Amino acid sequence: xxxxxxxxxxxxYKKCPYCSFISYEKSISTKHLYLKALVKEIExxxxxxxxxxxxxxxxxxxxxxxxxxxxxxxILNTIKKYxxxxxxxxxxxxxxxxxxxxxxxxxxxxxxxxxxLGIQSFNNQKLQFLQRLHNxxxxxxxxxxxxxxxxxxxxxxxxxxxxxxxxxxxxxxxxLFPLKxxxxxxxxxxxxxxxxxxxxxxxxxNVEKQFLxxxxxxxxxxxxxxxxxxxxxxxxxxxxxxxxxxxxxxIGFGLSASSHINSVRYKNTDNLDDYIxxxxxxxxxxxxxxxxxxxxQIKEAFVIGLRTIKGININNFNQRYNCNxxxxxxxxxxxxxxxxxxxxxxxxxKIANPKKLLISNYILSDFI
Numbered sequence: 001x002x003x004x005x006x007x008x009x010x011x012x013y014k015k016c017p018y019c020s021f022i023s024y025e026k027s028i029s030t031k032h033l034y035l036k037a038l039v040k041e042i043e044x045x046x047x048x049x050x051x052x053x054x055x056x057x058x059x060x061x062x063x064x065x066x067x068x069x070x071x072x073x074x075i076l077n078t079i080k081k082y083x084x085x086x087x088x089x090x091x092x093x094x095x096x097x098x099x100x101x102x103x104x105x106x107x108x109x110x111x112x113x114x115x116x117l118g119i120q121s122f123n124n125q126k127l128q129f130l131q132r133l134h135n136x137x138x139x140x141x142x143x144x145x146x147x148x149x150x151x152x153x154x155x156x157x158x159x160x161x162x163x164x165x166x167x168x169x170x171x172x173x174x175x176l177f178p179l180k181x182x183x184x185x186x187x188x189x190x191x192x193x194x195x196x197x198x199x200x201x202x203x204x205x206n207v208e209k210q211f212l213x214x215x216x217x218x219x220x221x222x223x224x225x226x227x228x229x230x231x232x233x234x235x236x237x238x239x240x241x242x243x244x245x246x247x248x249x250x251i252g253f254g255l256s257a258s259s260h261i262n263s264v265r266y267k268n269t270d271n272l273d274d275y276i277x278x279x280x281x282x283x284x285x286x287x288x289x290x291x292x293x294x295x296x297q298i299k300e301a302f303v304i305g306l307r308t309i310k311g312i313n314i315n316n317f318n319q320r321y322n323c324n325x326x327x328x329x330x331x332x333x334x335x336x337x338x339x340x341x342x343x344x345x346x347x348x349x350k351i352a353n354p355k356k357l358l359i360s361n362y363i364l365s366d367f368i
Contacts, residue, residue: 002085003052003261004243007038007075008254009064010272013095013133030272034255035071037279039078041253044279046082052249054082056089056240065098069106076111089114089152089239096134099142104149114152114238116183117142121157122173123166130158143177152236154181159214160207161187167210168217175221180236184214185229208358215354227308228357245308247301263297265290298323303364306342311350325349332366 011031046052057079059072072092091114092107099117107115119139121127127135134142146153155174159167174182186207215225223231227245230238243250251259256270267288269275278285292300298321305312317325326333333349336342341363343352351357 001052002055002248004055004240004248004250005057005079006240006250006252006257007057007059007064008252008257009059009061009067010034010255011066012061012063013066013097030276031066033276033280034272035067035074037276037285038254039074041279041285042075042078045251045253046079050082052083054079054084054088056091056243057084058090058240059092061093063095063098064092065094065103069103069110072107073110080111091116091238091240093118094142094146096138096142099145101145101148104145108149113150114154115146115150116154116156116181117146119143119155119157119174121166122170126166126170129161140173143179147177147179152180153177154183154238155179157182157184158187159184159210164206164210164213167213171214171217175218175223179223181230181232181238182218182223183230186211208355211358212354225309225354228360242308245304247297247304263292265292294321294323297321298325298328299368302329303367306349306351306364306367307360309350311345311348313348314344315347329367335366336363 011034057076059075064072076090090112092112093116094104094107095118099115104115119142120130120132122136122139124136127139143153143155157170157174159170215231218225218231223233225231226237227241230241232238247260249261251261252266252268255268255272255275257268259266265288266286268285269278269287275285301317301321302312302325305317312325314325317323333342337344340352341356341359342349351360351363356363
């Protein structure tokens, strides 16, 4: 069986005001204990589950590039003791400040095959608003250094709140480079973040205009949308992210990491001390576990699949879950076909057009 692995590194130089992920500012002593626990959690899992073939490994955070090369080697070597696919996609998120030629060269030697750079913007005013630690010049330098060593390079951009001209500037700068993948996220103001406390608001008409422009612009440069927030050149779609959207088995290691294996969902504690203490005391860090019945599996797989541009292939879905999806969701599908929010094309159900992707949460809520 194939397995997709996520490694959570929860440490940051400084928490961004829009970030809702579990992360902590860097502490050397805590980091050492965390890595010790992380390696132990990985070993414990694979000693009991050694029949999987690992297809992807993804280091996210936080800021995984805070780790030294020797720390990353320790984690990777722990996983590599087991069966890794020859074509395994190994990704790490890298902060532009860390993207030096020396560090990137070490990442390549270690075995990373894909780099995701947290650029966010090429505009200094926008970067300051987002309270990023790098500037526009460092954004450019980070990409230049990375594409010298890696073919498969992705960048993150954030948009939706700025002047339209700034988005145009960001996109024009992005396509100066032979990037294979761009993740473009609308700024999300989530509860618990600094921006939420500061009551930062987005104007919906600006978001829609920018979203549609983004899709059209990148398509002209052969960087095509394959999921609501993700764009890639052909053959460079993120294998790891696609595993989530296709509802494949994945395992998350580390603080607050989630897993989905054999129709069971797990979630680790999001308390750092609790995670370290439990794992180092030979206890499970899992604080939530749910076995999904077939009805819930079908609903979740359908909703997740509709986030992709390809949508749901009806025959493939019915065979995989031994069901008739058009019968199960007869009422809901009829409603959304009539509203022209969904469409059926060549045996697939998909969101009707790019504009409707912006209200996908509203559409998909009918199927949960």
